[in-house]
Amino acid sequence: MRNSKIMTASEAVERFIFDGASVGVGGQNAIGAPMAIAHEIIRQKRKNLTLLGCNLAMAADILIGAGLVKKCECGTCNIGYRGIPSMGYSARRYYEEGKLEMEDYEHLGMVSRFLAGEMGLPFMPVMSSLGSDILRYKAPSTGKKFEIIENPWNQGEKVLLMPAATPDVAIIHVQRADEMGNVIMEGFVAHTPEMVRASKRVIVSCEEIINSEETRNYPEMTTLPHIYVDAIVEQPWGSHPMGTYRYYDCDVEHMRMYQECAEAALKEGKSGMTKYKNYLQEYVLSCDTFNDYLEKVGGVRRLMELKRRMREAM
Secondary structure (H helix, E strand, C coil): CCCCCECCHHHHHHHHCCCCCEEEECCECCECCCHHHHHHHHHHCCCCEEEECCECHHHHHHHHHCCCEEEEEECECCCCECCECCCCHHHHHHHHCCCCEEEECCHHHHHHHHHHHHHCCCEEEECCCCCCHHHHCCCCCCCCCCEEEECCCCCCCEEEEEECCCCCEEEEEEEEEECCCCEECCCCCCCHHHHHHHCCEEEEEEEEEECHHHHHHCHHHCCECHHHCCEEEECCCCCCCCEECCCECCCHHHHHHHHHHHHHHHHCHHHHHHHHHHHHHHHHHCCCCHHHHHHHCCHHHHHHHHHHHHHHHC
16 A cells, blocks of 8 residues: 555564664553553563653553663653552562662653654743752753753743653554554543654554545544654554543453552562563463454453443443
8 A cells, every 4th residue: 555654563663663762652541551562562572661751651561560661751650540559560669679760750841841852942941840849859860850040031030941852762552543644533632742743753553544535534633644653553452451532441450450460569579570470471472462462351242341331431
């Protein structure tokens, strides 16, 4: 197909994600996590990654738990949803063991950093972090985390400058995209559009691929035009066990199981680590594709139940 950017998750990760890459992670909390791409990164063992985003959620936690991440720059890294413990247990474990650097920014600060990156600016002036403890701490590998200047037009007023963020590659999951790479996002898009436009390469997994005739007929629906996108991976249920707005709800039961394994690795020593490694082996490493994983978590019957839950919630 002419101008087609469609490829498999395996092809996309092999081409665009490399050891030591900085990776922007799309999604927010329990919605829109690029889980299919995260699984493929684990299978290909891309290591020494730096993850950037607002709430990095489960996509980041499982990458950290697989030992592939050296640093996170984010607002939060938690998973909580409907009574599930919110802590990213793998992130906490690696941080407490001195194997992970965490550079904290508030969510607006991260969006502002991506905004500077997409505009080609070295920094973005913000006010949101002034007076907060975020400015008191800095990860060892971070250079200048921020700069405070005086407003040239209002003497005595302080303005905070945040450095631009330009990930080597962004990974996101969306509702629809066409073969050329035009992306349609629905619902709460969070930091994703700014992050994508700031990134050097972009991998998009989607629930369904539509014909480019549709995006041409309804151009107002396009959230991200094809010029920003390098790979389109068609992967229904690609956020599981997290949810995708309008398509399916979170699989709370599977999220709880993952959290129990990650918490055990944090708190129960060798036996807990075995439980977490068994999870990775069963649901990621032993699966050739994300579709294999979907069969293991319950297949069509389970997935249609999650779709039903989303319809009822709407």
